[in-house]
Amino acid sequence: MSTAVVVEAPGEHRLVPHEPRDPGPGEALVAVHAVGICGSDREVYQGNRPVGYVRYPLTPGHEWSGTVAAVGAGVPGSLVGRKVVGEGFRNCQVCDRCHAGETTLCTAGYEETGFTQPGAMAGTLTLPARLLHVLRDDCDLTAAALLEPAACIAAAALKANARPGERVAVVGTGTLGMFAVQVLAAGSPAELLVVGTRDDREALSRRFGASDFRTKDQELPGGFDVVIETAGSADAARTAAALLRRGGRLVLTGIPAPGAQGLDPTDLVVRQLEVHTVFGAPPGAWAHTVRMFGAGLLDPLPLVTHELSLAEFPHAIELVGSGDPKVGKVLLHP
Numbered sequence: 001m002s003t004a005v006v007v008e009a010p011g012e013h014r015l016v017p018h019e020p021r022d023p024g025p026g027e028a029l030v031a032v033h034a035v036g037i038c039g040s041d042r043e044v045y046q047g048n049r050p051v052g053y054v055r056y057p058l059t060p061g062h063e064w065s066g067t068v069a070a071v072g073a074g075v076p077g078s079l080v081g082r083k084v085v086g087e088g089f090r091n092c093q094v095c096d097r098c099h100a101g102e103t104t105l106c107t108a109g110y111e112e113t114g115f116t117q118p119g120a121m122a123g124t125l126t127l128p129a130r131l132l133h134v135l136r137d138d139c140d141l142t143a144a145a146l147l148e149p150a151a152c153i154a155a156a157a158l159k160a161n162a163r164p165g166e167r168v169a170v171v172g173t174g175t176l177g178m179f180a181v182q183v184l185a186a187g188s189p190a191e192l193l194v195v196g197t198r199d200d201r202e203a204l205s206r207r208f209g210a211s212d213f214r215t216k217d218q219e220l221p222g223g224f225d226v227v228i229e230t231a232g233s234a235d236a237a238r239t240a241a242a243l244l245r246r247g248g249r250l251v252l253t254g255i256p257a258p259g260a261q262g263l264d265p266t267d268l269v270v271r272q273l274e275v276h277t278v279f280g281a282p283p284g285a286w287a288h289t290v291r292m293f294g295a296g297l298l299d300p301l302p303l304v305t306h307e308l309s310l311a312e313f314p315h316a317i318e319l320v321g322s323g324d325p326k327v328g329k330v331l332l333h334p
Contacts, residue, residue, distance in 0.1 A: 001017050001018070001019075002017075002018045002020075002122065002123025002124070002334055003015050003016065003017060003018050003122070003123065003310055003311070003334070004016055004017075004018035004059050004121060004122030004123065004310070005059060005060060005061075005121040005122070005310055005313045006057050006058070006059055007044060007045055007056060007057065007058050007059075007060060008056065008057045009047070009056050009057070010045070010046060010047020010048075010056075011045065011046065011047065013045065013313065013314070015310065015311055015313070018122045018123045018124070020069075020123065020124040020126070021124075021126040022070070022072075022126075023070055023071055023072035023075070023126050023129075024072045024073075025072050025073040025074050026072060026073075026074050026075060026128055026129060026130065027071070027072040027075065027126055027127065027128055027129055028068050028070070028071045028072070028075055028079060028084075028126070028127065028128075028129040028132060029068070029069045029070040029071070029124055029125075029126050030066040030067065030068055030069065030084060030086070030120075030124060030125045030126070030127070030132075031066050031067050031068075031069045031123070031124055032061075032064055032065075032066045032120045032122060032123060032124060032125055032334050033064075033065050033066045033067065033141040033142070033144075033145065033333070033334075034064065034065055034141060034142050034145035034307075034331045034332070034333050035061040035063060035064040035119070035120040035121050035145060035331065035332050035333075035334075036063030036064070036145050036146055036148070036149070036329055036330070036331050036332075037063075037316050037317065037320050037330045037331070037332065038063060038149065038175070038320070039232075039320065039321075040062075040115075041060050041061075041062075041114070041317070041320070042317055042320050042321050044058065044060050044114075044115065045060075045317050049115070052110060053110060053112075053115060053116070054115050054116065055115070055116040058114075058115070058116075058118070058119070059114075059118045059119050059120075059121055059122055060114050060115075060119045060121050061113070061114045061119030061120030061121035061122070061125075061332075062088040062112060062113050062114030062115065062119055062120070062148060063114075063120075063145060063146065063147075063148040063149060064085065064086070064119075064120035064125065064145055064148070065083070065084070065085050065135075065141045065142070065144035065145040065147070066083075066084060066085075066120070066124075066125065066141070067081065067082065067083055067084070067141070068080050068081060068082050068084055068132070069124065071129060072129070075129040079129065079132070079134070082134050082135070082137075083134070083135040083136070083137065083139055083141055083144065084132045084133060084134055084135060085132070085133050085135065085144055085145075085147045085148070085286075085290070086113070086125075086127055086131045086132045086133065087103070087131040087133070087151075087281070087283065087286055088112045088113040088114060088115075088131075088148065088280065088281075089103050089104050089106070089110075089111070089112050089280050089281075089282075090111035090112065090113070090117060090128070090131075091103040091104075091106035091108070091111075092106055092107075092108035093130075095107040095108060101282055101283060101284055102282055103282050103283060104279060104280040104281070104282050112280070113125070113127060113131075121310060121313065121332060121334075122310075122334060123334045133147075133286050133287065133290045134290075135290065135293070135294065136294050139293070139294070140301065142301065142304065142307070142331065143293075143299075143300040143301045143304075144293065144300075145300075145331055146175070146179075146300035146303060146304070146329060147286075147289055147290065147293060147298075147300070148281070149175050149176055149179060150179045150183070150289045150292075150293070150298055150300065151281035151285050151286045151288075151289040152176065152253060152278055152280060152281045152285070153176055153179040153180045153183050153228070153230070153253065154183055154281065154285040154286075154288045154289045154292070155278045155280070155281045155282060155284075155285035156180065156228050156251040156253050156276070156278045157180070157183045157184060157187075157228065157251075158284065158285055158288065159251050159276040159278065160226045160228060160249050160251045160276070161226075161249070162184060162187050162189060162225065162226040162249075163187070163225075164187060164188040164189070165188065165189070165190045166189055166190060166225035166226060167189065167190055167191040167193075167223065167224045167225050167226075168184045168187075168189040168191070168192050168193075168224060168225060168226045168227070168228075169192070169193040169194070169195065169224045169226070169227045169228075169240070169243050170184065170192070170193070170194050170195070170210075170227070170228050170230065171195045171196075171227060171228070171229045171230065171231055171236050171239055171240040171243070172195075172196060172229060172230030172231030172232070172236055172254065173194060173196030173197070173198060173201035173204075173205065173231075174230065174231070175303055175328070175329055176230035176253055176254070177194070177196065177201075177230040177231070178201075178204060178205070178208060178303055179298070179300075180228045180230055180253075181194055181205055181208040181209055181210050182208045182209060182297065182298055182299065183292070183298075184209070184226075184228070185208060185209025185210070186209075186292065186297045189211075191211050191212065191224075192209055192210050192211045192212070193210065193211070193212045193213070193214065193221065193224070193243070194210040194212070194213045194214075195213075195214050195215070195216055195220060195239060195240075195243070196213075196215060196216070196231075197215060197216055197231075198215070198325055199213075199215055200325055201213075204302060207302070208299070216235075216236075216239055220239070220242070220243060221243070222242065222243055222244070222245070223244075223245045224243045224244055224245060224248060225244075225245060225248055225249065226248065226249045226250075226251075227240045227241070227243045227244055227248065227249075227250050227251075228240075228250075228251045228253065229250065229251065229252045229253060229254055230253050230254055231254050232253075232254025232255055232256060233254065233256050233257075233260070234256045234260035234261050234262060236254060237252055237254070237256070237262065237263055238263060238264075240252070241263055241264075241267065241268070241273060241275075244271070244273055246271045246272060246273075247271070247272045247273070247274070248271075248273055248274070249273075249274045249276070250273055250274065250275045250276070251275075251276045251277070251278060252275070252276070252277045252278070253277070253278045255279075263275070300329075303328050303329045304328060304329045304330075304331055305326065305327055305328035305329060305330070306319055306327065306328075306329075306330040306331070307330075307331045307332075307333060308330065308331070308332055308333070309332065309333060310332050310333070310334055312332070313332065316330045316332055
């Protein structure tokens with residue numbers, strides 16, 4: 001008998017026996033190998049996730065990897081035994097946004113694994129097989145558990161459309177920021193600047209492909225073609241915009257606290273900046289990420305600092321919110 005984490009209400013959780021749910025038509029049952037914890041999981045536990053973007057009681061877990069254990073009717077049996085990751089956003093598949101491949105904008109409303117649907121902090125996860133992305137047989141499933149945040153960054157990079165030889169920058173040095181460095185470096189930029197608040201991230205940034213590193217209190221250059229912001233603060237967004245040349249392209253991926261002061265609209269108009277945002281990853285970004293991972297262009301493991309059991313969920317949540325620079329990505333293993 002395996003176990004599952006259930007958050008009954010903000011600040012209340014239990015570790016309960018977990019019974020796998022047999023896959024129905026079009027579904028797959030996945031044996032979970034590892035599940036990551038990010039700031040949004042902490043929001044779920046604390047109760048400050050926006051209304052409509054969480055449903056209690058809930059088994060969290062939207063960043064995960066595993067192996068297909070069984071499939072339902074209509075799903076190829078060849079999936080059984082394959083290593084997989086899976087998209088989080090559940091979508092209707094029939095609205096105009098879904099037909100355009102923009103499943104994170106599905107007009108049927110927001111539904112996502114680990115927030116409004118059961119997540120992967122359990123021994124198994126049953127979900128629509130169409131959401132699965134098959135990995136190479138020789139891949140590291142612990143590393144693969146980080147492909148969800150990588151897919152969100154791939155979505156940002158695809159929107160930014162950085163071309164070889166352009167000057168690019170990343171603001172933020174957390175998990176998303178380090179994936180942004182790797183994804184942008186793979187596009188052969190002329191220059192890749194990383195801006196953060198911690199100088200201890202310089203070595204890792206350069207290892208992943210950065211050509212320059214600055215902390216936000218240092219003098220910062222300008223004239224960049226593309227900037228991806230990953231820090232999740234209004235200050236970071238303003239720093240990112242200031243790095244751009246006139247007509248440059250900015251992609252915001254972080255979510256500031258409510259009431260934050262935003263970008264200066266006059267500056268956006270006068271400098272003709274192109275601004276995009278990302279919330280989640282559509283199928284194209286997931287496919288892009290899985291291909292990069294299979295080709296060895298993404299190296300998630302250096303970001304993992306803690307691997308714990310499901311029973312240590314409260315400690316994992318504390319670690320994620322501790323602010324300790326020694327805490328990177330925290331994974332739970334069922």
